[in-house]
Amino acid sequence: MPLEPTINAALSDLFEKNGHETVEPPVLQPADVFLDLAGEDIRRRLFLTTGEDGRDICLRPDFTIPVSRLYLQRGKAGRAAKYSYNGLIFRQRPGHSGEIPQAGAEILGMTEREQADAQILILAQEAAKAAGQKEATIRIGDEAVFTALLEALGLPIVWRRRLRDLFGERERLDKAIARMAGDGRRSDENMGFLAALEGADPDAAVTVVEDLLSIAGISTVGGRTAHEISERFLEQAALASGVGVSQGAADTLTRFLNISGPADQAVEKLSEFALSEKLNLSVPLERFERRIDLLRAGGIEPKNLSYAADFGRRLDYYTGFVFELHNPHDSGGQPVIGGGRYDLLVRLLGAEKDVPAVGFSMWLDRMNEKG
Amino acid sequence: MSDDLIIAIPSKGRLQEKTHNFFARAGLTVERPGGNRNYQGRLKGVSSVAIAFLSASEITRELAAGSVHVGVTGVDLVQENISEPTEKTHLIAPLGFGHADVVVALPKAWIDVSTMADLGDVASDFRAKHGRRLRVATKYVTLTRSFFAAHGISDYRIVESSGATEGAPAAGSAELIVDITSTGATLSANNLKIPEDGIILNSQAHLVASLTAPWGQKALDSIEQILDRVAAEAKAHAVREVRSDLPISSLQQEEIASTFAATRPFGGDGGIIHCPVDNAPALASWLRQNGAATVSISALSYIFETENPLFQPLADKLAV
Numbered sequence: 001m002p003l004e005p006t007i008n009a010a011l012s013d014l015f016e017k018n019g020h021e022t023v024e025p026p027v028l029q030p031a032d033v034f035l036d037l038a039g040e041d042i043r044r045r046l047f048l049t050t051g052e053d054g055r056d057i058c059l060r061p062d063f064t065i066p067v068s069r070l071y072l073q074r075g076k077a078g079r080a081a082k083y084s085y086n087g088l089i090f091r092q093r094p095g096h097s098g099e100i101p102q103a104g105a106e107i108l109g110m111t112e113r114e115q116a117d118a119q120i121l122i123l124a125q126e127a128a129k130a131a132g133q134k135e136a137t138i139r140i141g142d143e144a145v146f147t148a149l150l151e152a153l154g155l156p157i158v159w160r161r162r163l164r165d166l167f168g169e170r171e172r173l174d175k176a177i178a179r180m181a182g183d184g185r186r187s188d189e190n191m192g193f194l195a196a197l198e199g200a201d202p203d204a205a206v207t208v209v210e211d212l213l214s215i216a217g218i219s220t221v222g223g224r225t226a227h228e229i230s231e232r233f234l235e236q237a238a239l240a241s242g243v244g245v246s247q248g249a250a251d252t253l254t255r256f257l258n259i260s261g262p263a264d265q266a267v268e269k270l271s272e273f274a275l276s277e278k279l280n281l282s283v284p285l286e287r288f289e290r291r292i293d294l295l296r297a298g299g300i301e302p303k304n305l306s307y308a309a310d311f312g313r314r315l316d317y318y319t320g321f322v323f324e325l326h327n328p329h330d331s332g333g334q335p336v337i338g339g340g341r342y343d344l345l346v347r348l349l350g351a352e353k354d355v356p357a358v359g360f361s362m363w364l365d366r367m368n369e370k371g
Numbered sequence: 372m373s374d375d376l377i378i379a380i381p382s383k384g385r386l387q388e389k390t391h392n393f394f395a396r397a398g399l400t401v402e403r404p405g406g407n408r409n410y411q412g413r414l415k416g417v418s419s420v421a422i423a424f425l426s427a428s429e430i431t432r433e434l435a436a437g438s439v440h441v442g443v444t445g446v447d448l449v450q451e452n453i454s455e456p457t458e459k460t461h462l463i464a465p466l467g468f469g470h471a472d473v474v475v476a477l478p479k480a481w482i483d484v485s486t487m488a489d490l491g492d493v494a495s496d497f498r499a500k501h502g503r504r505l506r507v508a509t510k511y512v513t514l515t516r517s518f519f520a521a522h523g524i525s526d527y528r529i530v531e532s533s534g535a536t537e538g539a540p541a542a543g544s545a546e547l548i549v550d551i552t553s554t555g556a557t558l559s560a561n562n563l564k565i566p567e568d569g570i571i572l573n574s575q576a577h578l579v580a581s582l583t584a585p586w587g588q589k590a591l592d593s594i595e596q597i598l599d600r601v602a603a604e605a606k607a608h609a610v611r612e613v614r615s616d617l618p619i620s621s622l623q624q625e626e627i628a629s630t631f632a633a634t635r636p637f638g639g640d641g642g643i644i645h646c647p648v649d650n651a652p653a654l655a656s657w658l659r660q661n662g663a664a665t666v667s668i669s670a671l672s673y674i675f676e677t678e679n680p681l682f683q684p685l686a687d688k689l690a691v
Contacts (some may be wrong), residue, residue, distance in 0.1 A: 035528060036503075036504065036528070039504075039525040039526065039527075040515075040516055040519070040525070040527060040528060040529055041516065041520055041525060043516065043529070044513070044516060050594065094454065094455060114621075158492070158496060158575055161495060161496070161499055162492060162495050164492075165495050165526070166523065169523070171525040175523075176523075179488060208484075213480060213482075216480070223497070223501065223505075223506075223543070223546045224478075224481065224493070224546070226480075229480065229481055229482060229483055232483040232493065232496065233483035234490070236483055236489075247593075247684070314525070330445075353471065
């Protein structure tokens with residue numbers, strides 16, 4: 001669908017009025033950055049080529065990463081900046097054009113996070129209207145509440161990380177939670193040995209296994225040290241013998257992930273959950289509530305926001321608030337706008353500290369279809 | 372000539388030899404005038420067939436592009452090198468050679484890893500501990516990506532490797548590999564093991580049809596003839612003909628069908644029975660117990676039937 005020039009003009013007016021500087025990051029980007037940040041899965045969607053120095057180069061597959069790189073190149077990390085963009089991204093899509101028009105806005109370095117979150121969602125909604133999507137249903141989520149819950153439950157660090165890694169993909173997350181609680185326990189040939197070590201001082205047990213590996217002439221294998229292998233081997237032992245994570249913690253996680261509803265009720269539901277589970281989630285919940293209040297003040301009715309506790313983005317630089325705008329006439333379809341908070345990205349790109357960042361991208365080719 | 376059926380077969384090595392044997396069993400001789408330097412040949416016995424001698428990777432490419440109608444190649448190469456393989460190709464039949472598995476293999480010393488789920492944990496731990504992703508050396512980039520995605524593993528990077536992949540972990544250029552193995556001996560010699568659920572694909576050589584090629588009536592007729600003979604040979608290969616002087620009643624007919632999976636293709640009350648190879652001796656005993664004086668068992672060369680189980684599915688797919 002060719003975009004009318006008036007839509008581009010309306011968007012650029014809107015972004016300018018809100019203080020977002022228009023940027024044009026390079027089309028050619030180092031492929032490594034995207035593969036490192038988004039994982040191998042993205043490789044098949046990249047348009048790849050090789051530079052004269054032999055390095056892999058790709059056509060930009062999104063704007064958030066190139067805009068963040070631009071932010072870092074232009075000055076000190078941590079400074080406040082508001083950007084907007086409008087151009088093509090390039091992704092291999094069988095049967096479809098690889099050129100996809102996108103526009104969007106980012107707020108970097110603004111430390112009042114909830115304020116920035118609310119600002120960006122309000123801007124996203126106005127941008128949707130400017131692009132012809134008069135009505136949109138809005139989904140929101142907040143990974144920060146999930147992260148805080150993992151901590152409050154006192155889960156082992158490794159499991160906190162693994163579950164966080166899977167947040168946003170409910171099915172896989174459920175499987176991992178079941179595995180953490182000892183589902184599908186193995187009874188393999190190692191079990192006898194593991195049982196013998198059960199209850200031993202953890203450090204001493206790691207040393208025993210490490211010694212055994214070193215007797216076998218193994219120090220570092222395939223990049224993992226004998227110590228690492230021993231540690232995880234014994235963690236398996238703990239899981240197998242059922243002294244790992246309790247079924248109770250797994251059930252609590254599932255109850256949390258099942259919470260959903262309009263955002264005005266979500267605040268209550270989440271508080272009730274924390275109270276009945278006797279967990280201290282006050283910090284993330286206060287922030288959640290403050291964000292909702294700011295949205296209401298900005299003209300977005302919380303009852304029109306649909307919240308789900310398990311809604312998130314699998315990319316691990318997304319850390320908190322996420323949202324999607326959908327065409328109400330195309331329920332279950334892909335979002336017309338996707339956005340969220342990615343506080344870890346700028347540091348992963350080379351900054352020395354985390355830089356608060358939130359933004360959104362509009363799929364201009366999906367706007368107002370059947371709407 | 373231009374609407375001839377074009378069959379691509381491997382241009383050298385054991386695969387070529389076995390492909391020739393496969394066609395020979397069906398009474399079809401691959402002719403390569405001028406020997407190994409000639410990259411075009413004919414199939415003696417069937418008219419309007421051109422043979423193209425190509426390398427294994429060329430065969431998958433030409434199948435996808437539709438410049439050959441049929442090719443002999445491994446399923447691993449079809450899955451790896453053709454995007455949307457089920458849209459573009461149709462597996463006509465396995466050929467019984469070129470067996471190999473595409474597997475995940477990792478250091479034996481990783482005693483804490485015995486399943487793909489374990490590997491997923493390690494991948495996530497590894498990134499947190501070492502600040503970089505686990506590296507997988509392979510030439511099967513597509514297969515690796517979809518298999519790892521199916522197991523929910525995303526914390527890894529692929530290092531493309533074209534030869535001696537199994538040496539990568541020892542050399543330090545990758546932590547684990549995805550590679551092809553037929554016996555596992557090479558993996559074992561390199562101190563690598565396969566996780567319980569780490570087999571990505573059981574591959575063997577197949578007769579593969581291109582669904583993107585221009586299939587004219589002439590090409591269809593030729594492939595039907597060829598598959599007719601291949602199917603007739605395969606069917607004959609699997610059964611024995613058991614003859615005796617015992618008239619078979621309808622009751623007995625049911626009994627031999629259920630006990631020996633045997634059929635009487637020519638009907639009547641006479642004693643010509645077709646029976647799966649393994650059941651033939653037992654059937655002979657049964658016939659004698661029931662009064663047969665003499666029983667003979669012989670191998671068959673071809674069994675032609677009305678239905679062609681190899682051609683029909685291809686015709687159906689091409690008709691869509």
